[in-house]
Amino acid sequence: MAFRAFYALPAENFATSTGQHTNAVHGFVSMLLTMIRQQKPTHVAVAFDLDTPTFRSLEYTEYKGGRNKTPEEFYGQIDLIQEVMKAMNIPAITLESFEADDILATLATKGEEAGFDVLVVSGDRDAFQLITEKTLVLYPKKGISDIPPMDAAAVEAKYFVPPERYSDLAALVGETADNLPGVPGVGPKTAAKWLNLYGDLAGVLENIDAIKGKVGDSLREHVDNVTRNRRLNQLKHDLELPVTLEEMELQAPNREEIENLFDALEFNTLRKRLFDLFAAQEEEVAPEVAAFTRVVTDNAEALRGFMESGQGAAIALQPAVVDSEAVGLALYRGSEAAWLDLAELDEETQSVLAQFLADEQAPKIFHDAKAAMHLLIERGFTVAGIKDDTLISAYLIQPDRRSHDLVDVVQYHLKYAVPVHQAKKGELDLGLTSDLAEPTLAQAQAIHDLSAYLATKLVEKHADELAATMELPLIPVLFEMERAGVAVDVDRLHELRAHFTTQVDQATNAAFAAIGHEVNLSSPKQLQVVLFEELDLPRTKKIKTGFTTDAESLQDLLVKTGHPFLVALMAYRDAIKLRQTVDGLLKATHSDGRIHTTYAQTVAATGRLSSLNPNLQNIPVRSEEGRRIRDVFMVGEGYETLLTVDYSQIEMRIMAHLSEDEGLIEAYQNGEDLHRYVGSRVFNVAPEEVTSEMRSKVKAMSYGLAYGLSSFGLSKQLKIGVDEARKLMKDYFDRFGAVRTYLRSVVDQARKDGYTETIFGRRRYLPELNSSDRRLRDIAERAALNAPIQGSAADLVKVAMLKIAEGLEAGEYKSRMLLQVHDELILEIAAGELDAVQELVTREMGQAADLLVPLDVQPGIGRTWHEAAH
DNA sequence: GCAAACTCGTT
DNA sequence: GACGTACGAGTTTGCC
Numbered sequence: 001m002a003f004r005a006f007y008a009l010p011a012e013n014f015a016t017s018t019g020q021h022t023n024a025v026h027g028f029v030s031m032l033l034t035m036i037r038q039q040k041p042t043h044v045a046v047a048f049d050l051d052t053p054t055f056r057s058l059e060y061t062e063y064k065g066g067r068n069k070t071p072e073e074f075y076g077q078i079d080l081i082q083e084v085m086k087a088m089n090i091p092a093i094t095l096e097s098f099e100a101d102d103i104l105a106t107l108a109t110k111g112e113e114a115g116f117d118v119l120v121v122s123g124d125r126d127a128f129q130l131i132t133e134k135t136l137v138l139y140p141k142k143g144i145s146d147i148p149p150m151d152a153a154a155v156e157a158k159y160f161v162p163p164e165r166y167s168d169l170a171a172l173v174g175e176t177a178d179n180l181p182g183v184p185g186v187g188p189k190t191a192a193k194w195l196n197l198y199g200d201l202a203g204v205l206e207n208i209d210a211i212k213g214k215v216g217d218s219l220r221e222h223v224d225n226v227t228r229n230r231r232l233n234q235l236k237h238d239l240e241l242p243v244t245l246e247e248m249e250l251q252a253p254n255r256e257e258i259e260n261l262f263d264a265l266e267f268n269t270l271r272k273r274l275f276d277l278f279a280a281q282e283e284e285v286a287p288e289v290a291a292f293t294r295v296v297t298d299n300a301e302a303l304r305g306f307m308e309s310g311q312g313a314a315i316a317l318q319p320a321v322v323d324s325e326a327v328g329l330a331l332y333r334g335s336e337a338a339w340l341d342l343a344e345l346d347e348e349t350q351s352v353l354a355q356f357l358a359d360e361q362a363p364k365i366f367h368d369a370k371a372a373m374h375l376l377i378e379r380g381f382t383v384a385g386i387k388d389d390t391l392i393s394a395y396l397i398q399p400d401r402r403s404h405d406l407v408d409v410v411q412y413h414l415k416y417a418v419p420v421h422q423a424k425k426g427e428l429d430l431g432l433t434s435d436l437a438e439p440t441l442a443q444a445q446a447i448h449d450l451s452a453y454l455a456t457k458l459v460e461k462h463a464d465e466l467a468a469t470m471e472l473p474l475i476p477v478l479f480e481m482e483r484a485g486v487a488v489d490v491d492r493l494h495e496l497r498a499h500f501t502t503q504v505d506q507a508t509n510a511a512f513a514a515i516g517h518e519v520n521l522s523s524p525k526q527l528q529v530v531l532f533e534e535l536d537l538p539r540t541k542k543i544k545t546g547f548t549t550d551a552e553s554l555q556d557l558l559v560k561t562g563h564p565f566l567v568a569l570m571a572y573r574d575a576i577k578l579r580q581t582v583d584g585l586l587k588a589t590h591s592d593g594r595i596h597t598t599y600a601q602t603v604a605a606t607g608r609l610s611s612l613n614p615n616l617q618n619i620p621v622r623s624e625e626g627r628r629i630r631d632v633f634m635v636g637e638g639y640e641t642l643l644t645v646d647y648s649q650i651e652m653r654i655m656a657h658l659s660e661d662e663g664l665i666e667a668y669q670n671g672e673d674l675h676r677y678v679g680s681r682v683f684n685v686a687p688e689e690v691t692s693e694m695r696s697k698v699k700a701m702s703y704g705l706a707y708g709l710s711s712f713g714l715s716k717q718l719k720i721g722v723d724e725a726r727k728l729m730k731d732y733f734d735r736f737g738a739v740r741t742y743l744r745s746v747v748d749q750a751r752k753d754g755y756t757e758t759i760f761g762r763r764r765y766l767p768e769l770n771s772s773d774r775r776l777r778d779i780a781e782r783a784a785l786n787a788p789i790q791g792s793a794a795d796l797v798k799v800a801m802l803k804i805a806e807g808l809e810a811g812e813y814k815s816r817m818l819l820q821v822h823d824e825l826i827l828e829i830a831a832g833e834l835d836a837v838q839e840l841v842t843r844e845m846g847q848a849a850d851l852l853v854p855l856d857v858q859p860g861i862g863r864t865w866h867e868a869a870h
Numbered sequence: 871g872c873a874a875a876c877t878c879g880t881t
Numbered sequence: 882g883a884c885g886t887a888c889g890a891g892t893t894t895g896c897c
Contacts, residue, residue: 145872522891578879580891617880619880775882787886822881
């Protein structure tokens with residue numbers, strides 16, 4: 001691992017002021033911290049090779065021969081790593097005449113015997129022989145985060161033999177890195193074929209004469225290689241180690257030693273990461289979980305009994321997931337729990353479970369029900385009767401938190417650490433005590449307990465009604481939208497990709513020609529050198545790393561200097577952004593020819609949905625070129641057309657409603673062109689005398705107000721003086737005074753209450769309104785201004801979606817909602833249903849709330865999203 | 871190799 | 882000295 005770190009990080013970038021290279025140390029410690037954070041081990045040890053002879057090199061002098069000499073810069077870094085381990089109170093183990101992997105093998109065996117789950121991290125494939133039900137191997141390819149631990153199934157998938165045969169396979173194939181030649185002409189495929197035919201290596205050698213062909217001859221000729229390889233690649237499991245398992249228990253680091261050591265190594269960001277990690281760990285409290293009875297529900301009768309004995313009490317459910325697939329399901333109902341192996345259900349049990357899951361009257365509690373629905377439907381189960389979702393509850397209680405992972409939520413509210421399971425794919429016998437069942441059952445129990453605890457919290461925060469009438473009912477609606485996905489024209493996507501690539505290339509060439517050399521146009525850092533040093537253009541706004549090269553500043557520079565490089569650079573930025581968008585869409589297109597986004601219901605603090613994997617809420621629309629991407633979203637087979645319906649000026653209307661400003665309300669009630677109307681009042685001219693320049697000024701101001709725009713911001717946006725902007729705002733507020741009163745009162749009220757509230761009662765808590773830090777307070781004030789407006793709009797759209805879903809179901813329409821883009825809904829319309837569905841959608845959107853101003857909705861029809869725009 | 875910074879698309 | 886909300890995603894760079 002240290003060696004990998006050494007080559008991953010450029011040595012020349014990592015040296016102390018005294019010249020000591022630290023890249024391997026930095027990389028190793030960085031990886032170790034990541035691993036501790038992700039895997040949360042209770043015990044940790046690190047094994048090192050020595051550079052003295054081992055029993056392998058004594059038996060076979062060429063062992064690991066032919067390797068390049070260790071680079072100069074690596075020397076000494078191993079000692080430094082060992083010093084860091086000492087300061088972290090992590091044993092660093094070496095053993096004369098043995099290799100690190102033998103130490104790991106011994107530790108794995110000892111750990112298993114002591115009842116531990118073991119995770120071996122090694123860059124040596126020989127470690128695969130250690131894999132068992134209790135031991136997994138992390139074999140880093142690129143990085144150590146984001147790679148699943150190798151289990152038996154993963155080894156089989158890759159090498160076609162189980163882990164206990166891996167060493168046999170390696171002996172036949174050979175290992176270049178260790179200078180262990182195998183049988184020429186034999187690769188993993190052939191080796192695996194033989195091993196599976198004859199059981200193991202001994203079997204292959206017994207039947208050596210039966211193997212035909214050139215490879216058979218080759219094997220017979222090199223059989224000595226094979227037996228030697230097998231002897232050498234066998235790891236030792238029974239070494240006398242200088243460290244006990246107890247001594248491996250992960251402890252807090254020795255702060256003083258770390259400080260001194262990291263001072264010397266000049267590690268500053270790592271120091272923070274290390275202390276942050278252990279600070280977080282110290283907070284964790286031991287679980288205080290009530291005991292419950294486990295019920296094995298491996299047959300229909302047992303499952304039915306479990307269901308019935310609960311007498312209709314809500315059941316918490318938690319799927320166990322391996323490789324994005326539900327392999328097990330834990331059910332918990334207070335003092336009693338059940339565990340189901342979803343892969344092994346007999347027909348009758350499957351049917352009992354299916355009936356329960358689909359029963360609207362059987363109340364269920366999930367943490368992230370929508371995700372569970374996707375997992376379960378792949379197993380043939382539909383889910384109804386979602387009584388509670390602790391993910392939603394946690395979000396409504398603290399909408400500003402970014403993540404509401406079960407682990408975090410339980411830790412925060414119930415003050416205990418819920419166990420997390422290691423995914424183990426090959427483990428098909430999922431008994432009640434399996435590594436998967438225990439933690440999943442504990443999670444289900446935690447969800448059950450959370451649900452009860454958060455229910456009172458919801459009431460305290462006045463979010464119970466919102467949960468019951470809006471967020472929970474929305475779950476199945478969003479689920480259906482995600483499941484449906486939207487059809488895309490893949491050929492068109494490829495054409496667009498080629499088109500934008502041409503533009504990227506042209507812009508790149510033009511940019512290089514303009515400055516006479518190449519540069520990475522995607523690197524702000526390099527662009528700064530070109531713009532502000534080579535070309536010596538006027539400096540732009542300061543940012544942390546120098547001067548910004550953002551689009552707005554580039555445009556300013558272009559106006560000031562007219563330099564052709566700027567033109568090319570801006571064209572490059574536009575084109576590469578569009579190509580990235582297209583690439584993302586291509587990557588996200590499923591085999592059904594559709595893109596299935598995921599709506600995050602618990603991310604945006606204002607109550608909006610967000611869209612991810614891919615984000616379909618930021619598909620370009622403003623530029624002509626970008627809009628072409630909207631043409632690839634098309635009506636799917638079996639449907640007639642797309643229908644888009646969006647609210648016009650929803651946030652302005654909500655501001656009119658909330659402020660009760662008579663002028664604004666009158667304008668909307670009379671159906672006037674709002675910006676023209678406002679313009680005529682602000683500039684004191686007749687409506688027909690409002691010029692387009694006046695109109696765009698008040699339009700920018702109107703929208704900006706809902707975001708907490710300052711006169712400075714307005715002046716910048718409109719490219720007018722601050723004085724003029726200030727006057728514009730004054731004139732605006734003179735005419736629409738209630739708006740100013742409202743905006744002020746929102747912030748004042750929020751400062752008193754600690755939260756803002758939408759029309760539908762959605763709260764956002766903003767404690768920083770009373771911060772002594774001016775910057776934080778300003779940010780909180782703008783959030784307080786915006787949250788009721790953006791949030792009410794989000795609520796309104798959600799209400800409309802619920803009504804539309806209801807209406808579609810009641811009318812037994814085949815048409816369906818596909819997408820939501822904050823104030824716009826996109827539906828796929830089945831043949832003959834257009835008129836009725838359009839009427840339904842526009843009606844429900846129009847009457848989603850009873851405001852002081854009318855809600856205006858605009859429908860559009862077309863074969864593609866672009867065509868359906870109006 | 872990981873995490874932060876920058877940039878930019880939408881509403 | 883900063884100055885418009887709410888997001889997601891891709892690329893580059895700093896780390897020492």
